[in-house]
Amino acid sequence: MPDRVIEVRNLSVAYHDQxxxxxxxxxxxxxxLxxxxxxxxxxxxTLIKAIMGLVPTLSGEVRVFNQPVSKMRKQIAYVPQRNVLxxxxxxxxxxxxxxGRYPHLRWWQRPTAKDREIAKQCLEQVGMLDFSKRQIGELSGGQQQRVFLARALAQEADLFFLDEPFAGIDMTSEQIxxxxxxxxxxQGKTLFVVHHDLSKVEEYFDQIALLNRQLVGYGNKEDVFQVDLISKAYNGKIAFVGDRGGTLVVSG
Incomplete structure (x- = not known):
């Protein structure tokens, strides 16, 4: 696969004329990451859905591995917010x-022993193999999120989109x-993570897309995770407590 994984050009999206x-x-x-x-x-x-082609766009172009998104869907794995469950x-x-194995199967095919073994290995990676026979609704929020990540892993994709994967989960699941x-x-994958906890941004990510309808900043975390840019994105409703190792606090 080429080094350039995603190219987004002049992308605009509207809902109900907004x-x-x-x-x-x-x-x-x-x-x-x-x-x-x-x-x-x-x-x-909306940004990650627009990149994946899940919502209509007003204008712009998205290329994935230098191809239209429609030709690369097998290479894209998506973990939506848990509230859709x-x-x-x-x-x-x-x-x-x-x-997660379905994109690799024809419409008439059933999962093979190999597919089941891959699914088993993915459950083991997220520490959920012992829960394989449980109903998904019986699990805690963190356990569910780990299962959904295992589903994405089973797809063997090269590009991952995760929408608020750390929201409302326990610390053990978050660390896993x-x-x-x-x-x-x-391993060479590219991952997009919608995230809301500013205190973990510098620890978790390599690059940041700082967004408020427009792209306020994109690039390495050292360049984008700056008080002036963050304050601009949050319309000034933010305070920085302490030195560079301090805490960013959103107010109002």
Whole structure:
């Protein structure tokens, strides 16, 4: 795969005549863990959906591995927010993960023994193998998120999009997930993570997309995670406590 994984040019999106993303442009290379940050309503989830072609766009172009997104869907794995899960839907953990193998199957094919073994290995990577026969709705939020990541791993993709994977989960699950994301990056994968906890940004990510409908900044965390840029993105509702190792606090 080429080093240039994603190229976004002048991307704009509107809902009901309301602009939610305006003229977004950036380039991302492989071996990169990208955090997408910004205030509520900034368009963070919309951005990753627009890149994946899941929402209509007003203008702009997205290239993935120098191809249109429609030709590269097998290479793209998506972990949506947990609130899209129907807690009452009767599906086993192992079957959720097995869904990650479907892009590799013809419509008439059933999962093979190899597919089941891959799903098993992915559950083991996220520490959820012992829960494979449980109903997904019986798990805690952190456990569910680890299962959804296992499903993405089972797809054997090169590009990952995760929407708020750390929201409302326990610290054990959060540490397992971030360690796995780092491992995937080191294997050459590219990962986009919508994230809201500013205190973890410098620790977790290589590059940052700082967003508030427009792209306030994109690049290495040392260049973008700056008080002036963050204050601009959050419309001034932010304070920086202490020196460079201090804490960013969003107010109001």
């Amino acid at each position: 602009i939610v993303l305006e003229q977004i442009s950036f380039v991302v290379n492989s071996h990169t 990208v955090g997408i940050i910004g205030p509520n309503g900034a368009g963070k989830s 129907d807690q009452d839907f009767p599906v086993l953990v192992e079957d959720v993960v097995l869904m 997930i971030i360690n796995l994301l780092r491992k995937l990056r080191d």
